[in-house]
Amino acid sequence: MEKIKMITPLVEMDGDEMTRIIWKMIKDILLTPYIDLKTEYYDLGLEHRNETNDKVTFDSAEATKKYGVAVKCATITPNADRMTEYNLKEMWKSPNGTIRAILDGTVFRTPIIVKGITPFIPTWTKPITIARHAYGDVYKNTEMQVPEGSKCELVMTDKDGNETRSLIHEFSGSAGIIQGLHNIDKSIGSFARSCFNFALDTKQDLWFATKDTISKKYDHRFKDIFNEIFESEYKEKFDAAGIEYFYTLIDDAVARVVRSEGGYIWACKNYDGDVMSDMVATAYGSLAMMTSVLVSPDGVYEYEAAHGTVQRHYYKHLKGEKTSTNSVATLFAWTGALRKRGEMDNTPDLCAFADKLEAATIKTIEDGIMTGDLALLSSLPNKKKVDTEEFLLAINERLKEML
Ligand code: NAP
Numbered sequence: 001m002e003k004i005k006m007i008t009p010l011v012e013m014d015g016d017e018m019t020r021i022i023w024k025m026i027k028d029i030l031l032t033p034y035i036d037l038k039t040e041y042y043d044l045g046l047e048h049r050n051e052t053n054d055k056v057t058f059d060s061a062e063a064t065k066k067y068g069v070a071v072k073c074a075t076i077t078p079n080a081d082r083m084t085e086y087n088l089k090e091m092w093k094s095p096n097g098t099i100r101a102i103l104d105g106t107v108f109r110t111p112i113i114v115k116g117i118t119p120f121i122p123t124w125t126k127p128i129t130i131a132r133h134a135y136g137d138v139y140k141n142t143e144m145q146v147p148e149g150s151k152c153e154l155v156m157t158d159k160d161g162n163e164t165r166s167l168i169h170e171f172s173g174s175a176g177i178i179q180g181l182h183n184i185d186k187s188i189g190s191f192a193r194s195c196f197n198f199a200l201d202t203k204q205d206l207w208f209a210t211k212d213t214i215s216k217k218y219d220h221r222f223k224d225i226f227n228e229i230f231e232s233e234y235k236e237k238f239d240a241a242g243i244e245y246f247y248t249l250i251d252d253a254v255a256r257v258v259r260s261e262g263g264y265i266w267a268c269k270n271y272d273g274d275v276m277s278d279m280v281a282t283a284y285g286s287l288a289m290m291t292s293v294l295v296s297p298d299g300v301y302e303y304e305a306a307h308g309t310v311q312r313h314y315y316k317h318l319k320g321e322k323t324s325t326n327s328v329a330t331l332f333a334w335t336g337a338l339r340k341r342g343e344m345d346n347t348p349d350l351c352a353f354a355d356k357l358e359a360a361t362i363k364t365i366e367d368g369i370m371t372g373d374l375a376l377l378s379s380l381p382n383k384k385k386v387d388t389e390e391f392l393l394a395i396n397e398r399l400k401e402m403l
């Protein structure tokens with residue numbers, strides 16, 4: 001069989017620990033035998049980030065802007081332990097944070113659903129994709145403890161020096177606490193556009209919810225910006241695609257989500273997204289089955305797994321022990337990126353390959369061959385736990401039959 005050709009390179013961001021091992025296995029076993037893989041390679045492994053003073057992370061994000069599609073391996077976010085372990089010059093920032101800031105993107109997380117693993121909410125037969133606004137609110141807050149007898153006000157000084165004041169609370173009778181939050185129209189607008197684009201891209205309805213009845217200026221601003229952008233830029237496209245934009249209150253949204261069958265995108269304010277993404281991921285079963293894509297408002301895509309570098313498995317691997325690490329989310333990061341590259345370059349062979357590789361992966365698990373994390377969850381009677389490499393080889397057997 002002749003290898004599938006690529007026109008534009010994918011931006012490839014290599015990473016750390018067990019996921020770096022899996023990365024190479026995926027390429028060797030499932031990609032390079034079939035595709036004339038064209039990538040622009042950036043090594044985001046912690047050692048190389050340290051050597052380049054983290055320049056490589058910035059360069060990889062700029063390359064993503066240039067080419068439009070990237071695939072990223074999980075990476076270590078340094079903490080005090082990692083400083084000594086890797087003898088770091090500095091506590092480099094999270095690469096995901098750096099890349100997200102440069103691309104001004106929104107993260108969409110989607111569970112991969114397979115037969116035999118029933119979500120804790122059994123009516124969720126289709127995936128729920130969560131989009132989390134990644135700027136502001138409580139994550140960039142200013143807060144104070146307030147002694148009894150204090151008076152607290154919001155003071156806004158405009159560019160001409162005029163002050164507007166609004167009483168928060170007079171703390172007579174008890175001490176207390178206050179908190180100042182902010183967001184900016186530009187960031188909310190980018191978030192909205194990323195969500196509308198992703199909904200069109202995946203042909204799914206978009207839900208958005210805030211508490212605008214209580215927060216009549218703050219949350220209401222989110223509702224208004226979404227609505228204005230939808231009406232002026234997206235309504236016709238949504239009609240043409242047969243999809244809907246649905247706004248409701250956050251508590252109503254939560255109730256509807258639980259009763260739903262899935263199959264839509266749920267856009268969340270920063271805090272709601274933080275909380276709900278953990279709830280949704282847990283309910284679907286496993287973080288190792290959760291894919292993640294960062295989408296910029298101008299349509300740049302960076303695909304990755306939602307989980308980390310699986311450190312505990314890596315230390316076993318270093319001792320020469322076999323691990324049973326789930327490669328599905330990392331593999332789906334590759335298929336997502338290859339399919340998007342194929343769509344942008346108009347190379348249907350590449351898209352079809354990505355579809356088949358995903359189908360082969362799901363078939364493998366539904367045939368009962370899976371890694372240990374899934375074997376614990378699966379209700380299939382004939383399930384068999386395999387190691388990291390055996391799992392990829394089993395996918396390859398099925399892929400060959402499909403090609
Ligand atoms: P983790 O890599 O997400 O793994 C936590 C635990 O979840 C594992 O020990 C394992 O449980 C299970 N698990 C996660 N992914 C799995 C997979 N693919 N297959 C099987 N089991 C899986 O989190 P961590 O070990 O706490 O963090 C390691 C590093 O990842 C940290 O340095 C952190 O900074 C980084 N991180 C990176 C990203 C990213 O790049 N996007 C995201 C999160 C964390 P068992 O041990 O019980 O088998």
Ligand code: MG
Nearest residue numbers: 273274275278
């Ligand atoms: Mg969280």
